Amino acid sequence: MYTKKTFNGMLMISLCFVLVAALLGGCQGENGNQASSFKAGKYTGQAEGKDGVVKVEVTMEQADQIKDIDVISQSETEGQGDEAIEQIKARILEGQTLTVDTISGASLSSQAMIAAVEDAVKQAGGNLEALKSGTVKKPGEGKTEKLTTDVVVIGAGASGVSAAVTAADKGAKVIIIEKTGVIGGASNLSWAGKFYNSSAAVENGLKVNVEQEIADWIVNNHWRVDAAAIRQYVTKSGETFDWLKDKGYNTTFLNFGGEQLHMLPAYETREELLRKMLSESVEQHGGQVITETTAKELISGAGGEVSGVIAEKSDGTILEISAKSVVMATGGYAGNKEMVKESFGFEGVNGGLGQNVGEGLKMAWAAGAKVPDNFGGQMLHQTLARATSSLKKEYSSFEASYPLMLSYLPNFMNVGPSGARFRDETATLTSVAAANTSAFNGPYHMVIVSKSQLDALTSQGMKGVKAPQLPGMPPEFYAEFKDEFTLDTPWAKAEQVFESMVKNGDGFKGETIEELAKNAGMDVDVFKETYNSYMDATVTGVDTEFGKPKEYLQPMGTEGHYYAIIAEINNLGSVGGLVVNTKFQVLNDQRVPVKGLYAVGLESEGVMYNDTYVGNGVGLGYSFTSGRLGGESAAARALGK
Incomplete structure (x- = not known):
C-alpha cells in the first residue's frame, strides 16, 4: 500500500525520467534546434529609438513563428525613421529572422525596431538564438541589371532632385538613385533657404547690394574661395525661387532681421512635392527614380572619363548604369564621425542625416577628383543641451527645454571642459558664432547657473535674469511650446528639472564652486579662478578678459548650489569635398x-567657403541652385550641346 509521501516521490521520479528523455531526444525542432519554453500569444516589447520609445505588439505562433507585428507607438522622424520601422517590420516577417539589414539613414530607428521585437520574443520564451542565427538570402543576390541613360544622378536630396528635374526638362533621359527610401534628404528637416533678390524679396522691399555682398563674402572667408562660384550663386539664386514656384514647391519669403530667407513648405508636404517634380519631369521623359539603391563605384573609361555607376539595390541586385554624365549629390560625410574628427577635429553632434557617410566623395576621389585644399569644413549651426531628450520623457517640452534655452542667453557664464571661460557670452546671440566658438574650445562647453538665478527664473521667467531677448533657437525647437515661449512665463519646476538633468548624467551640481568643478571634471583651481574673476566683473561692470557688455554681467549670488549644463554643437552637414x-x-x-563627372549640393559647396560654413540659409539655397544649374550642364554634355 502506497502512502501519499511514497506516491509523491514516485511521481517526481517519473517526471524526472520524462524530462531527461525529452532533453536527450524528444525536444528537437525540425532543424535540430532545441525547443525553448515558448508560449504562443501576443507580447508587448519596446526599445529606445532616435527620438523616443518604439513600442510594438508581437503575435507569436507555434514553432517560434512571428505571425504579426503591430507598431503601437513611436515618435521617429516622419518620412524617415517611421518608414524604416515599417520596412524592418516587413523584413522580419518575410524572413522570420531578427538578423535583418538596417535601413540606410535610419539605423537608430531600425535598431530600435529590431530590439523591440526581440524584447517581445524574450517575453514569449522564444528561441532568440534560432531567430538570430539565420541570414535571409536577398532575392536579387547574384543578379546584375544593366541600364543606359543620358544622365545619372546619385542622391535624391534637394540638389539631386533639382539636377534630375532640370536635366530631364532639357531633354535628357535621367535615372536618379537614392540609398534610402526617402526623397528630399536634409531638405525635409531644414527650415529656410536664401535666394538672393528673389522676386518675392524685391516685392517686399528688401533688396541686397549684390556687389557689396560678394565683396564682403570673399573678405570674410579670407579670400580662400572661388569668387566666380560666389558670384554665380548670389546672382542666380533668385531665379531658383521662381523655378521652384513654377514646379509647385512654394517657399515663403521672410525678412529675417534684414536677411532674405525663404521658408520651405510644411514639413509633411515636402517629400510629396519633390516626388511630384520627379514624376512630372524625370519619369514623364522616360527616366527612372530608383530608391533604396546605394552607389558603390563610378565606372571610368580608358581615357579617365566617368561613364556611369555601379550600384546595389536593397534586394541585392547589382545595377550597372551607363551614362554620358554622372552627377554626385550624395550629401557629404557628416554622418561619419571618424571622418569628421580626422578632417576637422569636431566631436559634437551630427544633426544631419546618418546616411551621409562620405562614400560618394571616396568614389569621386578614386575616379580622379581632387581632394580640396580646404577639406574638412562643417556646417556648425546650433547649440544643443544634452539633457533635452531625456527630460522630455519626464516633463513637458517647455520644462524639458530649460537647460537648452539658457544655452542661448548671454547672461550666464560659459566655461570649457577645463573650467576656463573661452568667449564673450554674447556670441550665444548669433547661432554660427555660438557654434564655432564652442567647437573651437572642445567637444562641449558648460553653462553655469546659480541657485539665485534659478530662483529668479522660477518666479519671473527669463525676465528675472534680465534676458535681452528670447533665446535665438530655430523655430522647430520651440514649436511645441510657442505659447509659453515668452520672457515673463515663470519656470515652474525649474529646480526639479535641473535635479533630473544631473540624475540623468547630462549636467552637474555642486553645493560649492569647488564641488561643482570636481563633479564636472573641471580643474578645480582653474574654475575657481575663472569664477572669482567673473564675479569681480559682475561687481565692477568691466569684463577685462573678454569685454562682455555690462548689461549681461548679472550677479550669481554668493551661496550654492550651482549647476553646470552640458551644451554641445549641432553639425548640420559637411561642406565640400570636391x-x-x-x-x-x-x-x-x-x-x-x-x-563626365559633376557635383552639386554640399559636396561642391567648399568652393564658397574657407574652412567653415558661416551662412544663414545658404546651404539649402545653394543646394537647390547648384542642382538646377548643374543639371543643365550635365544635360548639355549628354546631349552634345
Whole structure:
C-alpha cells in the first residue's frame, strides 16, 4: 500500500525520467534546434529609438513563428525613421529572422525596431538564438541589371532632385538613385533657404547690394574661395525661387532681421512635392527614380572619363548604369564621425542625416577628383543641451527645454571642459558664432547657473535674469511650446528639472564652486579662478578678459548650489569635398574637369567657403541652385550641346 509521501516521490521520479528523455531526444525542432519554453500569444516589447520609445505588439505562433507585428507607438522622424520601422517590420516577417539589414539613414530607428521585437520574443520564451542565427538570402543576390541613360544622378536630396528635374526638362533621359527610401534628404528637416533678390524679396522691399555682398563674402572667408562660384550663386539664386514656384514647391519669403530667407513648405508636404517634380519631369521623359539603391563605384573609361555607376539595390541586385554624365549629390560625410574628427577635429553632434557617410566623395576621389585644399569644413549651426531628450520623457517640452534655452542667453557664464571661460557670452546671440566658438574650445562647453538665478527664473521667467531677448533657437525647437515661449512665463519646476538633468548624467551640481568643478571634471583651481574673476566683473561692470557688455554681467549670488549644463554643437552637414567650376564639373589635381563627372549640393559647396560654413540659409539655397544649374550642364554634355 502506497502512502501519499511514497506516491509523491514516485511521481517526481517519473517526471524526472520524462524530462531527461525529452532533453536527450524528444525536444528537437525540425532543424535540430532545441525547443525553448515558448508560449504562443501576443507580447508587448519596446526599445529606445532616435527620438523616443518604439513600442510594438508581437503575435507569436507555434514553432517560434512571428505571425504579426503591430507598431503601437513611436515618435521617429516622419518620412524617415517611421518608414524604416515599417520596412524592418516587413523584413522580419518575410524572413522570420531578427538578423535583418538596417535601413540606410535610419539605423537608430531600425535598431530600435529590431530590439523591440526581440524584447517581445524574450517575453514569449522564444528561441532568440534560432531567430538570430539565420541570414535571409536577398532575392536579387547574384543578379546584375544593366541600364543606359543620358544622365545619372546619385542622391535624391534637394540638389539631386533639382539636377534630375532640370536635366530631364532639357531633354535628357535621367535615372536618379537614392540609398534610402526617402526623397528630399536634409531638405525635409531644414527650415529656410536664401535666394538672393528673389522676386518675392524685391516685392517686399528688401533688396541686397549684390556687389557689396560678394565683396564682403570673399573678405570674410579670407579670400580662400572661388569668387566666380560666389558670384554665380548670389546672382542666380533668385531665379531658383521662381523655378521652384513654377514646379509647385512654394517657399515663403521672410525678412529675417534684414536677411532674405525663404521658408520651405510644411514639413509633411515636402517629400510629396519633390516626388511630384520627379514624376512630372524625370519619369514623364522616360527616366527612372530608383530608391533604396546605394552607389558603390563610378565606372571610368580608358581615357579617365566617368561613364556611369555601379550600384546595389536593397534586394541585392547589382545595377550597372551607363551614362554620358554622372552627377554626385550624395550629401557629404557628416554622418561619419571618424571622418569628421580626422578632417576637422569636431566631436559634437551630427544633426544631419546618418546616411551621409562620405562614400560618394571616396568614389569621386578614386575616379580622379581632387581632394580640396580646404577639406574638412562643417556646417556648425546650433547649440544643443544634452539633457533635452531625456527630460522630455519626464516633463513637458517647455520644462524639458530649460537647460537648452539658457544655452542661448548671454547672461550666464560659459566655461570649457577645463573650467576656463573661452568667449564673450554674447556670441550665444548669433547661432554660427555660438557654434564655432564652442567647437573651437572642445567637444562641449558648460553653462553655469546659480541657485539665485534659478530662483529668479522660477518666479519671473527669463525676465528675472534680465534676458535681452528670447533665446535665438530655430523655430522647430520651440514649436511645441510657442505659447509659453515668452520672457515673463515663470519656470515652474525649474529646480526639479535641473535635479533630473544631473540624475540623468547630462549636467552637474555642486553645493560649492569647488564641488561643482570636481563633479564636472573641471580643474578645480582653474574654475575657481575663472569664477572669482567673473564675479569681480559682475561687481565692477568691466569684463577685462573678454569685454562682455555690462548689461549681461548679472550677479550669481554668493551661496550654492550651482549647476553646470552640458551644451554641445549641432553639425548640420559637411561642406565640400570636391572642387568644381561654375559648370559644376568636378576638377582633378590639375584643376581640369574630370570628363563626365559633376557635383552639386554640399559636396561642391567648399568652393564658397574657407574652412567653415558661416551662412544663414545658404546651404539649402545653394543646394537647390547648384542642382538646377548643374543639371543643365550635365544635360548639355549628354546631349552634345
